[in-house]
Amino acid sequence: GDSVTQMEGPVTLSEEAFLTINCTYTATGYPSLFWYVQYPGEGLQLLLKATKADDKGSNKGFEATYRKETTSFHLEKGSVQVSDSAVYFCALSDPGGKLIFGQGTELSVKP
Amino acid sequence: NAGVTQTPKFRVLKTGQSMTLLCAQDMNHEYMYWYRQDPGMGLRLIHYSVGEGTTAKGEVPDGYNVSRLKKQNFLLGLESAAPSQTSVYFCASSYSMTANYGYTFGSGTRLTVV
Numbered sequence: 001g002d003s004v005t006q007m008e009g010p011v012t013l014s015e016e017a018f019l020t021i022n023c024t025y026t027a028t029g030y031p032s033l034f035w036y037v038q039y040p041g042e043g044l045q046l047l048l049k050a051t052k053a054d055d056k057g058s059n060k061g062f063e064a065t066y067r068k069e070t071t072s073f074h075l076e077k078g079s080v081q082v083s084d085s086a087v088y089f090c091a092l093s094d095p096g097g098k099l100i101f102g103q104g105t106e107l108s109v110k111p
Numbered sequence: 112n113a114g115v116t117q118t119p120k121f122r123v124l125k126t127g128q129s130m131t132l133l134c135a136q137d138m139n140h141e142y143m144y145w146y147r148q149d150p151g152m153g154l155r156l157i158h159y160s161v162g163e164g165t166t167a168k169g170e171v172p173d174g175y176n177v178s179r180l181k182k183q184n185f186l187l188g189l190e191s192a193a194p195s196q197t198s199v200y201f202c203a204s205s206y207s208m209t210a211n212y213g214y215t216f217g218s219g220t221r222l223t224v225v
Contacts, residue, residue, distance in 0.1 A: 004153075032209075032211050034213075041218070042218055042219075043115070043201055043203075043216030043217050043218045043219055044154075044201070044203075044214075044216045045216070046213040046214070049211065049213070051211055089153060089154070093209070093211065096208070097207070097208040097209045098144070098156060098159065098169075098208075099154075099156075099214060100156075101146075101153040101154040101155075102153050103151050103152055103153040104153050
C-alpha cells in the first residue's frame with residue numbers, strides 16, 4: 001500500500017541555519033502531498049501542499065517541490081528560527097482521499 | 112473560535128476500564144477521523160466517518176468503536192482498555208473526502224493505560 005518515509009530526527013540546528021527534511025513516498029497513481037507541523041502541545045496544522053508533479057508548495061518561508069521522478073517531497077527553509085521548533089509530518093492522500101502520514105521529524109532550533 | 116474540540120485532554124485508565132473520547136467540530140464538515148500518534152510511527156488512522164450515521168475502519172481499528180450520531184460529533188470508545196492503547200489520540204475533520212482541502216485537527220487527548 002501507499003506509504004511515506006521521513007528522515008529520522010531529532011534534527012538540531014542553530015538559528016538562521018538552512019533546513020532540509022527529507023520525505024519520500026510510495027504510491028499508486030498520483031497522490032497529493034502535504035507537510036503538516038505540530039507545535040508542542042497542539043494538534044497538527046497544514047503547512048503546505050502540492051497536488052501534482054513539479055508543483056511547489058510554500059508557506060511561512062518553507063518550501064517543498066513535488067518530484068515524481070524521485071518520489072520525493074523534501075521540506076526546506078533558508079533560515080530557521082527558534083519558533084520553528086516543532087514536529088514536521090510529511091503526508092500523502094491515498095486513492096480514497098484519506099491522509100497517510102510519515103513518522104514525523106522533530107526539529108529543535110537553538111538560539 | 113471555530114475548530115475541532117477534543118475532550119478530555121488527559122486521562123489515565125486502568126487495564127480493562129472503558130472510556131469514550133469526544134470530538135466536536137463546528138465547521139459543518141462532513142468527514143471526521145480518529146488517529147493515534149505513537150513515537151516513531153507517525154499518525155495512524157483508527158476509524159473515520161463520511162457523514163452522519165456512517166463509520167468505517169481505518170488502518171488500526173481493533174479494540175476501538177466509534178459512533179457519529181450527530182454531524183458535529185464523533186465519539187471514540189475503548190470498551191476494555193489495554194496498555195497497548197496508551198497513546199495520543201487526535202481527531203480531525205475535513206470539508207471534503209479529498210485531502211487537498213486539508214484536515215483541521217484537535218489538540219489531542221493523551222491517554223495512559225496502566
